[in-house]
Amino acid sequence: MDNKQVIDTLNDLIENCKDGEFGFNASAEHARTDSLKQTFLARSQDCRKAAEELRGLVGQLGGKSAADGGTIAGAAHRGWVAVKGTLAGYSDLNMLEEAERGEDKALERYRDALKEDLPADVRVVVQRQYEGAKRNHDEIRTLRNAARAHDA
Template sequence: MDTKDVISTLNDLIETSKDGEAGFKACAEDAQSANLKNTFSARAQECGKAAAELQALVLQLGGDPEDSTSVSGDMHRRWVDIKSAITGKDDQAVLNECERGEDVAKKSYKKALDKDLPADIRSVVQRQYEGVLRNHDQVKALRDSHQA
C-alpha cells in the first residue's frame, strides 16, 4: 500500500473519529441521566484523542490531516436533531442513535483493517478499533438495560 493510500485511509478514520466525538457530545447534551451524560462526555474525549493520534500519523507520513467531521456524520446528526425535536429526547432514543453511530465506526475501522497497512500503523488502528468495539458494546448494554 503506498503512502498516499495510507494517508487517505487514516484521513477517513479521522473523519470517523471526529464524527464520534461530535456524536457523543450531542448525546451527552441530549441525555437526561447524569450517568449517561458523563459516559458520553468521556467517550467524546476518547474519540477526540483517537483523531489527534491519527492526525499525528498523517503528519509523520507527510500528509495533510483531516480536521473535520464527514458530511454523512453531519447529516446523521441533523436527522437525529429533527427526530428528537419530534419524538423528544429521552435516554432510550439517545442510546439508539448513539449505537447507530458506533455501528458506522465499526464498519469504518474494519474496512481500514482489511487493507494492507504498515505494521506500526495497523497496530494503532487495531488498538483504536478495539476501543470502538468497547464503546459499541457499552452503549448497547446501556441501551438494553435502559429498555428493561
C-alpha cells in the same frame, strides 16, 4: 499500499472519529441523566484523542490530516439525532439507539481500514483503536438494552 493510500485511509478514520466526537457531544447535551451525560462526554473525549493520535500518524507520513468538520454523513446523522430527539422528547433510549447506530458505522470503517495493507506501526494503532471502538459500542448497547428494559 503507497503512502497516499495510507494517508487517505487514516484521514477517513479521522473523519470517523470527529463524527463520533460531535455525535457523542450532541447526545450528551440531550441526555436526561447525569450518568448518561458523563458516559457520552467520556466517549466524545475518546474519539477526540483517537483523532489526535491518527493525525500524528498522518504527519509522520508527510501528509495533511482531515479537516475538523467530520463527514457529510456524520453531519446528517447528527441532524437526524437532533430531529428525532425533538420528536421523541430527547429520551435517553433514543439517544442510545442513535449512538449505537453511529458506533456501528465507526466499527465498519475500522474493519474496512484493517482490510488494507497498512504498515505495521499504523496497523497496531488502527487495531487498538478498533478494539476501543468495539468496547464503546458494547457499552452503548448494554446501556441501550438496560434503557429498553426500564421503559418496558
